[in-house]
Amino acid sequence: MNGLSHFVGQHGGMCNAWTGTEHSCFYFDVHPEFFAPALDQFANMFIEPLFSHDALSREQEAIHEEYKLKLQDDSRRIQQVHKQTSNPDHPFHKFSVGNKHTLSDLPDRPVADELFSFWHQNYQAQYMTVSIVTAEPIEMMRDLIATTFSAIKSNDPKFAKSRY
Incomplete structure (x- = not known):
């Protein structure tokens, strides 16, 4: 970005x-x-x-700074208690807040590899929505959006054709 x-x-x-x-x-x-x-x-x-190394490093730092700011936030603490005591099989129970340690490379887990895998699995057309606010005519925007976003991949055959 x-x-x-x-x-x-x-x-x-x-x-x-x-x-x-x-x-x-x-x-x-x-x-x-x-x-x-x-x-x-x-x-x-x-x-x-x-997924450049420099961009990943900057984002890790930014996330860690946000994490440190929220350490004393009672609403975050309450949410974490709810997460820890929720059903372990429910998605709400999953990891949601990162810091330097959780987002750093580990010997058997390079963060860049995990990010690429996450992107590959989740950043697909069928899971995404684009919203545009403009004074330009809708016909022009429809064509621009279809052309610009048509290369976003999808593993769902329904999304192989443009849905704009």
Whole structure:
């Protein structure tokens, strides 16, 4: 997202992301005349992510800083108690908050490999939604979106054809 962040920052916008229990949300805004190239860069994060060592290191640091900020947050503590006491077979029980240790390479578990595997399994067209807010005509946006996002892979045959 660093390349996109730099691009939209240079053209009057910003981008960010957040991860919740069940969803991740990635978003950006940019000056309208730079929307199409920004959208292309955005889509390519899902089509062919780089997983560069530098980007992974920066994200690990950012996540660790967020983790440290939330250590004294009582609502986080209560949520963790609920998670720990929930049914171990239920998805709610799964890991949800990372830090430097949990997101670092281990001898038998390179983080980049795990991220690639997670991306390959979960970042597929049938699991994704794109939402665009613009003053441009819908017909133009429909074509741009279909062209830009059509390369996102899917293991579900229903999503092999455009759904725009």
